[in-house]
Amino acid sequence: MTTLLLLGPAREAAGVARDEFVGATIDEILDAAIARYGEAFTRVLAVSQVWLNGEATSRDAPVGPQDEVVVLPPISGG
Amino acid sequence: MTTLLLLGPAREAAGVARDEFVGATIDEILDAAIARYGEAFTRVLAVSQVWLNGEATSRDAPVGPQDEVVVLPPISGG
Amino acid sequence: MAAERALDWVAISPDPLDAGALERWARRPAYGAVVTFCGTPRTSSTHDHDVVALEYETEPTLAEARLRAVSDEARRRWPELGAIVLHHRVGSVALLESAVVVVVSSPHRDAAFDAARFCIDALKRSVPMWKREVWVGGSAWSEEGQTIVSARDL
Amino acid sequence: MAAERALDWVAISPDPLDAGALERWARRPAYGAVVTFCGTPRTSSTHDHDVVALEYETEPTLAEARLRAVSDEARRRWPELGAIVLHHRVGSVALLESAVVVVVSSPHRDAAFDAARFCIDALKRSVPMWKREVWVGGSAWSEEGQTIVSARDL
Numbered sequence: 001m002t003t004l005l006l007l008g009p010a011r012e013a014a015g016v017a018r019d020e021f022v023g024a025t026i027d028e029i030l031d032a033a034i035a036r037y038g039e040a041f042t043r044v045l046a047v048s049q050v051w052l053n054g055e056a057t058s059r060d061a062p063v064g065p066q067d068e069v070v071v072l073p074p075i076s077g078g
Numbered sequence: 079m080t081t082l083l084l085l086g087p088a089r090e091a092a093g094v095a096r097d098e099f100v101g102a103t104i105d106e107i108l109d110a111a112i113a114r115y116g117e118a119f120t121r122v123l124a125v126s127q128v129w130l131n132g133e134a135t136s137r138d139a140p141v142g143p144q145d146e147v148v149v150l151p152p153i154s155g156g
Numbered sequence: 157m158a159a160e161r162a163l164d165w166v167a168i169s170p171d172p173l174d175a176g177a178l179e180r181w182a183r184r185p186a187y188g189a190v191v192t193f194c195g196t197p198r199t200s201s202t203h204d205h206d207v208v209a210l211e212y213e214t215e216p217t218l219a220e221a222r223l224r225a226v227s228d229e230a231r232r233r234w235p236e237l238g239a240i241v242l243h244h245r246v247g248s249v250a251l252l253e254s255a256v257v258v259v260v261s262s263p264h265r266d267a268a269f270d271a272a273r274f275c276i277d278a279l280k281r282s283v284p285m286w287k288r289e290v291w292v293g294g295s296a297w298s299e300e301g302q303t304i305v306s307a308r309d310l
Numbered sequence: 311m312a313a314e315r316a317l318d319w320v321a322i323s324p325d326p327l328d329a330g331a332l333e334r335w336a337r338r339p340a341y342g343a344v345v346t347f348c349g350t351p352r353t354s355s356t357h358d359h360d361v362v363a364l365e366y367e368t369e370p371t372l373a374e375a376r377l378r379a380v381s382d383e384a385r386r387r388w389p390e391l392g393a394i395v396l397h398h399r400v401g402s403v404a405l406l407e408s409a410v411v412v413v414v415s416s417p418h419r420d421a422a423f424d425a426a427r428f429c430i431d432a433l434k435r436s437v438p439m440w441k442r443e444v445w446v447g448g449s450a451w452s453e454e455g456q457t458i459v460s461a462r463d464l
Contacts (some may be wrong), residue, residue, distance in 0.1 A: 005218075007214065007215055008213055011213075012297075048304065072301050073286065074301030074304075076285065076287035
């Protein structure tokens with residue numbers, strides 16, 4: 001299982017801060033998350049960055065069971 | 079009597095921090111101070127600013143008994 | 157949570173921040189200039205309410221790694237720096253409390269000012285941190301959405 | 311000696327400066343950014359000795375009037391400023407103690423940083439203040455002689 005961390009408004013939309021999914025790429029993890037959390041999460045995800053193990057990456061990056069995918073909505077900044 | 083304030087290295091060279099002199103202008107006060115304090119003070123005075131009642135002024139400015147003349151050597155700055 | 161090295165101290169903390177204590181920690185005999193930035197909640201809001209508190213949330217391990225990247229980048233740009241402190245509070249922060257404290261010490265003040273300003277600017281743009289504005293009777297996410305960037309790109 | 315107004319607090323003081331307390335004084339709910347500068351003695355010297363303390367002297371009434379001119383000029387340049395604190399210690403200041411503390415609060419951090427930097431730069435050039443470097447076995451005036459100028463000319 002790959003860990004998915006949901007931060008700030010993404011946590012609020014998903015209703016959980018941390019979850020686990022099965023998938024071969026980040027895209028597959030996110031599709032499974034959309035199916036589980038619904039429309040509010042989909043809207044937040046559309047404007048969010050997605051990191052793999054603390055670093056930005058592309059959404060077709062492969063993931064394994066030790067990996068951590070993080071959904072980061074825009075931050076509040078100044 | 080006009081008050082003369084001597085600050086920092088000027089105080090050290092004169093040996094006093096505050097003194098009183100009779101004179102019609104700043105120049106006359108300073109000449110009297112040079113006569114009283116001697117050569118070390120003269121050297122410090124040569125590189126110092128002289129203020130009257132907290133403000134820069136010219137050395138021929140007239141002074142009276144309520145006035146305060148201040149000798150300010152260069153400051154240490156930054 | 158804290159990661160303290162000899163001259164670097166970054167932390168994400170649920171406890172009140174004591175800017176005075178952090179400033180004292182950054183003083184060293186070789187560094188004559190210490191610049192401290194404190195960010196505190198303001199009553200004015202991005203929504204139409206008087207703010208009474210801000211609530212911050214993040215993932216501490218991720219956020220501390222990004223704080224460390226900010227301090228590393230500041231050291232790369234100003235090699236003469238002494239201590240660098242970057243602390244951000246999480247949870248509810250009341251008016252007059254500090255949400256974030258940056259302290260930089262340096263032999264001279266120009267580098268201390270420049271680096272402290274870089275650190276708070278970079279922190280605000282590169283550290284994952286979400287803020288809810290809380291007012292009497294409600295709350296909402298602060299509406300100033302920015303994409304997270306890397307400190308070295310700033 | 312102190313001259314405290316609602317948002318301005320300038321002082322020449324023989325007592326230790328508590329930067330944390332001054333920073334807390336400058337916090338107000340309308341001002342989210344607080345920048346503090348502390349100047350502390352450095353061991354490196356203009357003479358060939360390791361400094362163990364600095365001794366400052368001035369005429370307090372004259373110096374406080376000049377501190378007030380610095381804070382007035384900062385307000386003229388940055389009308390949005392909140393509190394301004396300018397405190398300078400006199401007498402002997404040991405390593406790790408503060409000789410000077412500047413605190414500026416403002417709604418946003420750009421003005422707080424710019425004004426704090428202006429204040430310390432202007433203070434150093436416009437306030438009459440003489441400094442002796444003290445080392446083990448001796449002392450001497452600091453050799454960085456500058457002519458005193460007015461804050462409004464900086």
